[in-house]
Amino acid sequence: MITVSVMYPNEAGTKFDETYYLQKHMPLVRERWSGLGLKDSRVMRGTPGPEGAAPYRVITLLSFGSVAEFQKAAEAHGPELFGDIPNFTDCKPVVQVNEVIG
Numbered sequence: 001m002i003t004v005s006v007m008y009p010n011e012a013g014t015k016f017d018e019t020y021y022l023q024k025h026m027p028l029v030r031e032r033w034s035g036l037g038l039k040d041s042r043v044m045r046g047t048p049g050p051e052g053a054a055p056y057r058v059i060t061l062l063s064f065g066s067v068a069e070f071q072k073a074a075e076a077h078g079p080e081l082f083g084d085i086p087n088f089t090d091c092k093p094v095v096q097v098n099e100v101i102g
Contacts, residue, residue, distance in 0.1 A: 001039075001064075001065060001066075001099075001100040002061065002063070002064050002066060002067055002070060002097055002098060002099055002100060003010065003061050003066065003097075003098045003100055004061070004064075004095065004096070004098070005059060005060070005061055005064050005096045005097075005098060006059070006060045006061075006062065006093050006094075006097070007056045007058075007060075007072040007094040007095075007096070008023075008056060008057045008058045008059070008089055008091055008093050008094075009047055009055065009056055009057065009091050009092075009093075009094065010053055010054055010055060010056055011091055013045075014089065014090050014091040015089060015090050015091075016048075016057050016058065016088060016089045016091070017087075017088040017089070018045070018058070018060070018088075020087060020088040021043075021058065022091075022098050023045065023087045023092060024084075024087075024088075024099050025081075025084055025085075025087070025088055026043060028079055028080075028081065028084065029062070030035070030040065030092065031078030032073070032076070032077040032080065033062070033073040033077065036048045036069065036072055036076055036077075037064045037065055037066070037070065037072065038062060038064060038067040038073060038079035038087065038099055039064060039065065040061075040062075041060060041061065041062050041063070042057045042060065042061045043058060043060045044058065044060070044061070045058055046058065051083055051098040053074070056094075057091075059075045059097060063100075065101075067097060070097065
């Protein structure tokens with residue numbers, strides 16, 4: 001099992017249309033990737049903590065059975081999904097593949 005973290009930096013002067021992300025982008029991700037191994041997706045909004053502003057505005061966790069499943073999904077629909085990013089943000093997301101160990 002792997003989890004892909006897609007993290008959108010909370011940088012001053014950048015935009016992030018949360019409504020578009022939740023109502024259009026994430027349903028599109030789920031529709032395209034569910035048949036290709038996406039098992040679960042969770043969207044989290046960063047909130048201020050003791051140190052101030054959260055470093056990431058939004059973090060999305062996408063669960064797949066394996067790296068190979070994620071790669072297959074990204075190859076099949078990555079251009080469409082990644083091409084949608086400018087519709088809701090002008091910041092560059094940070095993507096990290098994580099192995100679930102506990």
